[in-house]
Amino acid sequence: MKNRLKVLRAERDWSQADLADKLEVSRQSVNAIETGKYDPSLPLAFRIADLFGLAIEDIFQRGE
Amino acid sequence: MLARHSPEHRRYTASVAALMGGYVAALVGVNLFFENSAPTGLSAYLAALLPALPIIGVFLVIGRLLLTLRDEYQRFLMTRQILIATGFMLSVATAYGFVESFGLLPHVPAFYAAILWFGGLGLGGCVNAVLGRGGEE
Numbered sequence: 027m028k029n030r031l032k033v034l035r036a037e038r039d040w041s042q043a044d045l046a047d048k049l050e051v052s053r054q055s056v057n058a059i060e061t062g063k064y065d066p067s068l069p070l071a072f073r074i075a076d077l078f079g080l081a082i083e084d085i086f087q088r089g090e
Numbered sequence: 091m092l093a094r095h096s097p098e099h100r101r102y103t104a105s106v107a108a109l110m111g112g113y114v115a116a117l118v119g120v121n122l123f124f125e126n127s128a129p130t131g132l133s134a135y136l137a138a139l140l141p142a143l144p145i146i147g148v149f150l151v152i153g154r155l156l157l158t159l160r161d162e163y164q165r166f167l168m169t170r171q172i173l174i175a176t177g178f179m180l181s182v183a184t185a186y187g188f189v190e191s192f193g194l195l196p197h198v199p200a201f202y203a204a205i206l207w208f209g210g211l212g213l214g215g216c217v218n219a220v221l222g223r224g225g226e227e
Binding site: 042050053055057060061067 | 096160161162163164166221222224225226
């Protein structure tokens with residue numbers, strides 16, 4: 027699954043640690059999601075979408 | 091395992107430290123008991139079991155950590171680490187058992203399975219570290 031997390035984070039000038047704090051997850055989690063090593067659960071995907079004020083499909087797309 | 095400063099990890103570390111202290115005390119105490127008293131029957135069995143209890147406690151503490159980790163990625167990593175440890179322990183124990191059954195290796199106590207499993211946790215940690223590399227900022 028592809029995602030735009032890194033771009034969205036950069037647009038807000040947030041570090042991985044900043045985003046991790048906002049999502050209440052570890053920085054490693056943010057890194058793993060950004061790099062496509064880990065696909066988040068639906069509840070976490072919703073939290074990410076809510077944080078950016080976007081729909082899940084605006085952040086995560088099908089594909090490798 | 092990552093995020094070692096989470097409350098769940100702090101509780102895990104404290105619990106494991108206490109259990110390891112209990113293990114050392116039980117092992118020393120039971121050895122002295124067997125040397126000085128040469129127990130038999132039920133008391134011997136109960137005493138011999140004592141050092142195993144803190145180790146079993148460590149398994150329970152590891153299970154509790156897995157169940158209580160709030161960070162789902164950390165749970166994923168820990169699950170993979172435990173699966174690698176279990177596969178490693180079962181594979182080595184199975185291979186050793188067959189070679190031993192043909193008289194090519196000496197018999198070893200069954201508690202070595204636990205040692206293998208803990209070694210497998212280290213192996214799983216290495217796998218997690220290698221697969222998780224890259225992308226840090």
